[in-house]
Amino acid sequence: MPKTVKHKFEIEHLQILDEDGNVDEKLEPKIADEDLKKIYETMVVSRVFDQKAVKMQRQGKLATFAPSTGEEAAMVASTFALRKQDWMVPSYRESPCFITRGVPLEAIYIYMKGSEEGSRGEPDAHNMPVSVPVGSQPLHAVGLGYAAKLRKKDEAALVFFGDGATSEGETLEAMNFSGAWKTPTIFLCRNNGWAISVPTTKQTAAESFAQKAIAFGIKGIQVDGNDVLAVYAATKEAIERGSKGKGATLIEAITYRMGMHTTADDPKKYRKEEEVEPWKEKDPIERFEKYLRKKKLLDDNYKEKVWAEAEEKVAAAAKKSEEFKAGHISEIFKYTFAEMPYIIKEQMDYAQKTWEEENNG
Ligand SMILES: Cc1ncc(C[n+]2csc(CCOP(=O)(O)OP(=O)(O)O)c2C)c(N)n1
Numbered sequence: 001m002p003k004t005v006k007h008k009f010e011i012e013h014l015q016i017l018d019e020d021g022n023v024d025e026k027l028e029p030k031i032a033d034e035d036l037k038k039i040y041e042t043m044v045v046s047r048v049f050d051q052k053a054v055k056m057q058r059q060g061k062l063a064t065f066a067p068s069t070g071e072e073a074a075m076v077a078s079t080f081a082l083r084k085q086d087w088m089v090p091s092y093r094e095s096p097c098f099i100t101r102g103v104p105l106e107a108i109y110i111y112m113k114g115s116e117e118g119s120r121g122e123p124d125a126h127n128m129p130v131s132v133p134v135g136s137q138p139l140h141a142v143g144l145g146y147a148a149k150l151r152k153k154d155e156a157a158l159v160f161f162g163d164g165a166t167s168e169g170e171t172l173e174a175m176n177f178s179g180a181w182k183t184p185t186i187f188l189c190r191n192n193g194w195a196i197s198v199p200t201t202k203q204t205a206a207e208s209f210a211q212k213a214i215a216f217g218i219k220g221i222q223v224d225g226n227d228v229l230a231v232y233a234a235t236k237e238a239i240e241r242g243s244k245g246k247g248a249t250l251i252e253a254i255t256y257r258m259g260m261h262t263t264a265d266d267p268k269k270y271r272k273e274e275e276v277e278p279w280k281e282k283d284p285i286e287r288f289e290k291y292l293r294k295k296k297l298l299d300d301n302y303k304e305k306v307w308a309e310a311e312e313k314v315a316a317a318a319k320k321s322e323e324f325k326a327g328h329i330s331e332i333f334k335y336t337f338a339e340m341p342y343i344i345k346e347q348m349d350y351a352q353k354t355w356e357e358e359n360n361g
């Protein structure tokens with residue numbers, strides 16, 4: 001008889017704040033009142049920014065935009081847990097993460113108009129650029145963590161990707177290397193139910209995305225992705241693990257893509273409104289408001305002020321981005337290589353020549 005090796009595993013599901021805003025006090029992370037308010041204010045700005053972006057795209061003022069409405073807790077609370085030296089490695093949906101890292105709102109709009117200028121924040125800010133090829137950025141995050149290890153620097157990298165990205169070989173390669181090399185990487189899988197029109201039920205036969213960590217020898221945990229406190233606590237712990245040399249963590253944040261995939265998509269073609277309805281009750285901002293109210297950190301006046309100020313900030317940023325004049329075409333060839341390879345230089349010269357002919361001729 002051949003011997004069999006049986007592995008048993010369990011995946012923890014973390015929820016600290018229930019849908020009514022009740023907190024599990026035993027698990028409540030220690031976050032200063034001012035920081036709780038900052039997280040709330042950032043989520044509100046993110047929501048207002050998002051909804052304005054969709055309108056601007058419809059008016060022809062922005063290129064394709066990927067909304068984040070409904071996923072603010074998964075994005076803001078995790079990014080908020082980062083230290084300044086840690087890396088934020090986004091996909092194409094993470095404008096709330098750039099906002100949390102202090103990137104000016106107009107710079108993000110300007111990026112969405114097609115210009116790279118200023119979109120990542122200060123030149124030395126540890127924010128990676130938007131990554132559109134699905135599943136490409138987890139490898140970058142492992143590389144960043146490995147480089148930090150070689151340089152003996154305490155820098156973790158938090159990488160965002162979706163449920164769909166878990167079917168890309170590169171995502172799995174990245175997790176494998178993070179395990180083998182014990183890199184300080186936090187893989188944050190936003191399980192938002194859909195990869196464009198493909199539901200999670202068709203994405204995997206596994207019961208959870210978090211359990212994929214087991215195969216790579218890294219830690220896996222599932223969290224309620226609409227629960228600010230659970231997302232924050234899990235990310236904070238993962239950063240500490242990485243920082244202490246204990247390796248990588250895969251966090252599956254269960255959330256929901258409330259809107260369209262991007263402004264180029266119409267979800268009515270493939271999903272029923274009945275599916276979206278129950279998620280409205282789970283809105284991460286409303287849930288956090290209930291918690292803050294119970295903690296006496298939020299009343300009607302404060303709430304009104306936060307939403308009104310967010311509207312003002314977003315309107316001002318939108319105006320600035322509309323007034324922005326794109327730089328020279330040569331800009332799009334810069335910022336990737338420290339020394340420009342000749343093949344890129346050739347393309348830049350060609351583009352420059354054509355640009356000048358068209359603009360002067
Ligand atoms: C390599 C690659 N294949 C296909 C696409 C087209 N595409 C863009 S987003 C997307 C779905 C990704 O879904 P998921 O990973 O769940 O992230 P979400 O959009 O839900 O945030 C696809 C297939 C792409 N950008 N890159």
Ligand SMILES: [Mg+2]
Nearest residue numbers: 162163194195
């Ligand atoms: Mg998805």
